[in-house]
Amino acid sequence: MKSKLGFLVAALGSAVLLVNSASASTFSLSFETSSGWLADGLNYGGYAAQTRSRNGVETEYDCVAGATDALNGCGLSFYNPADGIAMGYTSVDWGNPVTAGQFSGLDVDSYDGVLDADAGWVDTGMITHRNRKVRSGSKTLSEINLYTVFDIVSPFIAQRGAAFGISFTETFNNQYGICDPSIQFTDTPCDDYFNISGVPLPIEFTYDGKKYVIEFRLWGAPGSGFLIEDNLLRTAEGSDNDLLVQARLVTVPEPATIAVLGLGLMMLRLRRTRS
Template sequence: MKSRVGFLVTALGSAALLACSASVSAAAFSITFETSSGWLADGLTYDGYAPKTRQKNGVETIHNCAAGATNALNGCGLEFYDASAGINDAYTSVNWGTPRVAGQPSGLDIVSYNGVLDADAGWVDTGMITHRNRQVVAGTKTLAELNLFTMFDIVSPFMAQTGSVFGINFTETFNDQGGYCNPDIQFSTTPCDDYFNISGIPVPITFTFGGQKYVIEFRLWGDVNTGFVIDDNMLRTAENSDNNLFVQARLVTVPEPATIAVLGLGLLMLSGRRKKA
């Protein structure tokens, strides 16, 4: 019996040692990253992403701008400005519609961040999307659909690059103060809040460094305090305000199979010991 107990203690001790060793190693590891993003002026065509036909107000249409378009006379009624570094036909800002208040256009901005990801730490902002939700004159063209292209570069302790496309569908609601607001959408005190549907959030990046496997995970984050509320893939945005949505990443250590096996063995033996007692 002593030998069994001794083996159990040894197994659990080994598991704890392995877990502690992995934790120390993970805590000491970090990566430095750089990002670059831009709204694509060629609409839905980019590196194999073909234009798609969408239904809006009962009419089937293709929302696709001429490549490099920078004025509201293009096919999708958007105005692009401030070119994004390193991405063809991409811009950091886009406006649409005729504003009710001069000098206050509706639009989207993207700001890219550089930073550090520490293994098994919290989420870190890699970019911020701002929706300038303003009232537009009835009958003017508004944003229907758009792509955002983003690059994520690891610059230290090694170099690697990956790119992803966000697909965005946008619904401009009534701007009339007396208009009916959908209660499933409205959350601010100013009618009527707009909403987005987003697809194509960057897939996780998996890599091995120093014999240890890691994963970089991504998510979108926003709450009522930032003007964005996320419900699954629907993003609600407060009317007549600037609303911020954050793209975030975190670095996660993937446990080694041997560590998992030893931990499992120790827990299994502990369970058997309790049953005998």
């Protein structure tokens, strides 16, 4: 892979953004996002690393970056160009499907919205894994990068770009239901799994004299088909599985406030000790 599961930062970096404006009772900011799968993935001629030995296939194919025709010649088919992302596409397919026309693949949707300070998590995008059975010996996804741009468009303008590094294992679909018990969590054999690195780092900034941070996370809602444990994402076989990318805006307490809280806790502890 060209960026090798890396984390790329554009514009903001880790710098603090200083903005002056009229204060408001509840601070909100508007955002826009755009995401695309980069045509620089890897695949295996057969099943991926943990299971390919069962098929006796060891060939690894390195996709050609910058495939303008959305077909990179190594079994991964990219389509639907992503807005504003060079050589990025919103969908990618792979493998020779058991059921004609039902390809395994990944889709990404990008959302615009509003973050209110200290108001909880908001969806900024959704990754969908179309988990379908592929024939033995198919070229299947191994690694890929998803590049995402997060734009703050109001009350000020700023941008950050980041690449999620994704590795994928297409498990062997055993007709007798013999699956890896550490991966399997549904009744349909055999579930697949992802490892994801490069979840965007928090964005810190100061607005009207107050400090804020935008935090990001991956979230597999109940019934989404994704089960998240640390960086391991298990995905249900034979279904569409949705993984949400979420953000929240958090107010950073001022040092004086933290000191007062600490003093209050210490006094409470002394009171309990004396009683």
